[in-house]
Amino acid sequence: MKSKKGTILIENIIFIILNILFISILMLFLFRQGSGAIVLEQSYAKNIALLIDSSRPVTEMKLNMKEGFNLAEANGINAEDIVKINGNIVTVKLSGQGGYDYSFFNNVDVTVYPDIYPEKNYVIKINGFK
């Protein structure tokens, strides 16, 4: 009798643990996808590359990156480090990981900097041809 009750208890505990484990994995997966750092990084990097490719010197563009700024702030990334231009590669970094790179073909000198007030924008300045 004792052993029978014990079996029922263990079964129940295993059942509950498995349920919790299952739901936790699912929630973790959804939250990781939902945070969207990977998707947003890609979206911003490609957007900026296309903006640079389509512009001529001297142009100044403002890209609203409110979502990106909020995410970067939550992940401890400085506003100045979100977008970097190295040669002809745009790098957007919104989380602690490496960020997302995308290259552009327009051989221009580009400057990027955040312009947080009054809106969370990033300024992309095409200074001239290289």
Next chain:
Amino acid sequence: MKLYKNKRADKILSVYWFAILIIVAGGIFAMVYTFYGSPYDIREIEAELLTNRIADCISYAGKMNSELVVNGQFTSENNYLEKCHLILNSTEWEEEQFYSEVNFYKIQNMNTPVFNVKKGNAKWLSSCVLQENKEEKKLAQCVERSFYSVDNSNNQYIIKILSVVRKSEKNVKI
């Protein structure tokens, strides 16, 4: 006896419960993975932009650049596109991911180009031939546009620009 029946029912319920959980979770995983797993494909837009950039470099406001053609004579060598402020390679890729080819036709003879200029990696040109009938996302994307222009002596030309962008790894799920 009653207790025995309930216990059995519980066991059956737990098996079904897990089966349902696995099906639901599998569906959610599949949907989320499909949605977020595929990168945005911007190669066609890039190819269009490259075409526009080259078109502006060759001809502006309907008149062909005098550095390229004067009185019906093409002055430049085949490296004219070097003057178009294009940088088709990057440290991101081992080899150039772009190719561009411009063919100039006299309006009287559209079969044979009178001049042509090329830039980039000609290796990707084969992708255009392969996609003549059916588009294959994993191959390089090709965009061909043509326009009309005149030189300083009013010689008329049809200019065909073919732009090819590969960058498949960054734009398609491979």
